[in-house]
Amino acid sequence: MRHIRTYEQIFLFEELEQDLYTEECNEGLKTCYVCRKIYPVEYFPFSHGPQIKKWRRRDCKFCLEKNSAIRAALLKENPYPNDDYTCPICLEGKVHSITGVERKWNLDHCHDTSTFRGFLCSSCNKALGFFEEDIKVFKRIIKYLKNHREKTHEERKE
Numbered sequence: 001m002r003h004i005r006t007y008e009q010i011f012l013f014e015e016l017e018q019d020l021y022t023e024e025c026n027e028g029l030k031t032c033y034v035c036r037k038i039y040p041v042e043y044f045p046f047s048h049g050p051q052i053k054k055w056r057r058r059d060c061k062f063c064l065e066k067n068s069a070i071r072a073a074l075l076k077e078n079p080y081p082n083d084d085y086t087c088p089i090c091l092e093g094k095v096h097s098i099t100g101v102e103r104k105w106n107l108d109h110c111h112d113t114s115t116f117r118g119f120l121c122s123s124c125n126k127a128l129g130f131f132e133e134d135i136k137v138f139k140r141i142i143k144y145l146k147n148h149r150e151k152t153h154e155e156r157k158e
Contacts, residue, residue, distance in 0.1 A: 032060035034067075034111075067111075074109055074116045081105060081119050089124040096121075 030041050037060065044056040045064065057064060085105070086093045095102050105119035108128070120128070131137040 030056070032063055033058040034063035035060065070109065070114045071107055074114075075107055078107070078116045078119075085119065087121040087124055088118055089127075090121060092121055 028041050029038050030044055031038050032044075039060050041056065043060045043062075044058075045061055046054045047057045059067070083094055087105075092103075094105075103121050106122055106125040108117045108120045108125055109115060110117060111133070131141075
């Protein structure tokens, strides 16, 4: 089971899960989110981990194989960071300061150019993936958070 911390994340995950379910039930076909081709559901491998339920990946087996080869090549050129490395986005180290959980770094790369960008923690890597690395979306997120902060500060002054 996934650890979900906020109501917004629950809503996003439920919405995502519903979309995946709908795609899989559409006459046994599913659209790859990478190449946008439609394949039989069997072309989408199951993804699973020690704490999450099995689910079908969003990328087809062909895109998964291509991405795995790119990541393997980039990893040869860019070895994992040492123990004092911190995630450049959340600034957390290998051992999370709040949870105490030791984390494995994720190799991050540009999917358009297949170039290495750096290593990120799982949370930050997933955040980039959820929003498909779209800078416009991240700008809207920042605007949304700033608007809320400004609103709550104004309410406190009253």
